[in-house]
Amino acid sequence: MTSDTSVRGASREAQAAAKERLDALTDSTSVDTATLADELASVTALLGREVSLRRVLTDPAQSGDAKADLAGRLLGGQVGGPAVDLVSGMVRSRWSRSRDLVDTLEELATVADLTSAQQAGKLDDVEDELFRFGRIVTSDTGLRAALTDRAATTAAKSDLLSALLGGRAQDVTTRLVVRLVTQPRGRSLEGGLESLSKLAAERRDRMVAVVTSAVPLSDQQKQRLGAALAKLYGRSMHLNLDVDPEVLGGIRVQVGDEIINGSIADRIEDAGRRLAG
Incomplete structure (x- = not known):
């Protein structure tokens, strides 16, 4: 899976355009997002194996229409119309590296699957x-x-x-x-x-905090800690909770590369002060 920081130049613009097209597709009630995810994953696997094919589909010397036509002929009948349209649009774009196309397809497959979970409330x-x-x-x-x-x-x-x-x-x-x-x-x-x-x-514009505590946190502690972290970072926060007795009665919070250590009582009290401020 890739990210915006792992692609450069033309690939970054192509990736952003592909994400917008995926969002438009998954917003449509007529598109089965789980099926779309599976089909995009199968195209990812195909292009991952067929190096020469992905080079042709990202060759800047070839016209976008020619590459889209090739993609349509190869994929038509193998995957559904939404997947064909999405891939055809992607190969019309300019990519800095052929691998960037495959990495982005893989990410779109994942996002489509996660969107299906979001739509189902899961x-x-x-x-x-x-x-x-x-x-x-x-x-x-x-x-x-x-x-x-x-x-x-x-x-x-x-x-x-x-x-x-x-x-x-x-x-x-x-x-x-x-x-x-x-x-x-x-x-x-x-x-x-x-x-x-x-x-x-x-998918919900949230950051992830990995919270490790010596004992399970109460619902009230989780709510207050989540609210405090959201206040600190300015974004909604999803808490991934883990229990490790070796924390010795304290708590360890990791958000990205930043680690916060302290006792549960101190952190909850500090959360209250920050929210009050």
């Missing part, structure tokens, strides 16, 4: 499940080894994830994790999960 669940799965992977070296084993088949990894997540997580969560594990495209598992969490937060 986005919070997906965010929490991605976070918890990341914690499980971090703490279970055997599981991480199995999911990142290059000798293991895609089917074997998919079956393992289905056994782990099936019936315990939202369908969107399962699709995102399976896609990440079976098509890592050079990313670490942890890095990919972090990117997914950030994209989920961005």
